[in-house]
Amino acid sequence: MTEPQTEPAPLSLGTAGARNLATTLKSVPQMQGISSRWLLRALPWVEVGGGTFRVNRRATYAAGSGRVSFTVAADSVQVVPPSLAELPLLRGFDDEDVLAGLAGRFRQREFAAGEELATAGAPANSMFLVAHGKVNRVGATKYGDQRVLGTVSEGEAIGQELLTGNGITAEETARAITRVIVLEVTRDDLQRVLSEAPELAAHVIVSQADQRAPRNRHGESEIDLSAGHDGEPDLPGTYADYELAPREYPLSVAQTVLRVHTRVADLFNEPMDQVEHQLRLTVEALRERQESELINNPDFGLLHNVDLKQRVHTRSGPPTPDDMDDLITRRRKTQYFFAHPRAIAAFGQECTRRGIYPEPVEHEGSVVPSWRGVPLLSCNKIPISDTGSTSILALRTGQENQGVIGLQPAKLPDEQQPGLSARFMGVTDKGILQYLVSAYYSVAALVPDAYGILENIELGRVD
């Protein structure tokens, strides 16, 4: 309707006046920060009675995360000496002086994309730690063509066997696929460090012997079997050895003190209960934080506890269908992918570029994108770095599948929701009601191959 040019005097009551007599319909307070929290919904929650969950596993000889850390000052990169103990052969070695001496031998070097750090068949004279960039390990196929064995990225080592004095010739080619910054230590320098510190040399020998102990391909000590035998040979005696110091997951906590003035809580309660809505929004914020912690906590968060073999790097940069296939093959029964919404968009674009339209699937009443029938769920808690790189998680869940499980307390006093309590603390001298709101949680992977990550996904790249 068009307004007339000059408003004549109103003949009847206007809406502004009428509004003062009418009751406005009010929405409950809305909050933008609430997300779908698919991870919390997807994880099966196991109740932990005693505050700690212990994951008993078969004894493993495989060494842990295997990532060295670096400090970057201006353009010079240096290795953090204690983190050298993350290398499988130095696992558990803790003489800081010796490690610092070893760290001091590393020299920084750069390679352009396409250059070779090591060449198969040529003498191997250096061990490298990759500080930045991606390096392909290249071997030969049966018929002599080149094939990519894997990708090595930040914090990983190339040519570790030099520590043992073996590896005179390189077995595989290492080729930089981006600009690469490495720290290099030569064979001579290594030998010098080893001869100066006999305890280091001894540690390497012990680690090497451990690595030779009979074990299956997951690094678990072997259960000896005999199969397909004829006649009456002696059968092997065996037992399944357990880890002596199994990992324990104490429940972590997210807490806050919610304050509501008594005057607000007493009087302004029609039609909505003020305390209830303060509590509702605080709980939403706690749950958001909980999901973020499950992914990012440096102690138990999924991104920081992934097994080295379960880390996959993108081949080119954006998340391609090929990368997702690589990620899927690393475990049986992948049930969910989790990715930042922008990573999902980037994956969709890569599919479209190849002329593929993966069928969306129905998941808990919502239609979500999928790959190979595995739903691709959005999670904005997975970080995107300043340079636009992010990760995609692939999970198998559930205790019976030996997957990833969420941990929550069995029973809480003043429990509001599973694993979350709101406890009345008291009224302060200022007449403010205080409630202690706590959420207890943790997350555990029962076996290392329960989940994996696709790393170094670059967003927004233009070719």
Add this chain to the structure above:
Amino acid sequence: MTETITGSRLSLSTDGARNLATTTKSVPQMQGISSRWLLRLLPWVGVGGGVFRVNRRVVYSPGSGRVSFADEGDTLRVVPPSLGELPLLRGFDDEEVLTGLAQRFVQREYNAGDTLVEAGADADAIFIVAHGKVSKLGQGKYGDNTVLGVVADGEHLGDQVLGQSEGTWGATARADTAVTAMVLSRADFEEIVGRSEDLRAHVDELLSHAAIPKNAHGEASIDVAAGHSGEPDLPGTFVDYELSPREYELSVAQTVLRVHSRVADLYNEPMNQVEEQLRLTIEALRERQESEMLNNADFGLLHNVEHGQRIHTRSGPPTPDDLDQLLATVWKQPSFFLAHPKAIAAFGREASHRGVYPTSIDVSGNKVPAWRGVPIYPSNKIPVSDAGTTSILLIRAGEESGGVVGLQPTTLPDEYQPGLSVRFMNVNEKAIISYLVSAYYSVAPLVSDAIGVLENVELGRHHDED
């Protein structure tokens, strides 16, 4: 009957027979009726008191809107009140000071491929893009070029420039098309700020908000301690609400339907004349209602999309990549796309060009085109400009999910359909009966990330057959 020369008829002709028979008549048909998917898809909330108030958590980073320009031949002028859309001037309304600022803007022209600002260079001016598209370029982890975003008509580069005393550009900005930009240097801005006490106070207050801890959406944060051990002091917190929340008054579409009493009294077999008049009038009102819910300058969905939820096509036509990008804005359970039928056709063409065939989905018996499982509904109310550009909306609907809801009155006197009343007015001296037909409605997004829009969708760009 006429006897023909070739011979006399042997039986009654159809012309004669018609005079004895009753013709079967269709009800009056109307071309303007569309499927009105928006009205069918939105959940409707009954509003008792005529007003719906959307309470939200208080937000400290004011969103930014678009600055408008007046065209004077070849020179452009910034419309002073629209400068209030810049984040740092949000809510400032002293027309005189804004006019002073608007006059300081300098017009600059760039060709496609030109660089507006270089990353790392001194940032000392704010650029408002009056016409054209500008890409913000950054560097990826391994040194490749990446596109961080696109800035287009009425949007700006460098709002942080005005608040700070110095700084550098974080990203390179490059013109994708021919670009006209209006530039205001920091020196000019500070001179104006120096002259106006009010503006100084306003800017200082907004800058002080920067220090308040907030979440990614700008909401004042709810302090939570997590993962701590030992006995640290826990943060005390409360959830602050907006003090003057947005209120949506029900809007109205009305008309007076007139029927002559002789028509209404006599010509009622087999169809009731008043009923048919009413039916078509209501159809027209409902069409108007859908149009208003999209285009109304006050509450229409197209005018209420937050800055961060507006994205631009990369090339021009709506590509699958653009729709993926749009899905990343309303990523929390999107309900449906809404697009002009021509835009849907253009999207289909782009999908085919890439060799992708998105499967349609079944919605209550209808096959609806879909992308990534989210249905794309047609609506001819989304405007197509003279230059053939349009927009595609992505909407999350529903009250529980903080989505978009339609508003209608709970009960009306003489209610004919939900939210629509037909009231007998009078019979005048010419024996004409008047009915007042009114539809009341409004539409409200509960949380601002419930709508996303893909803008500058160009229609009619065809791929040459290779």
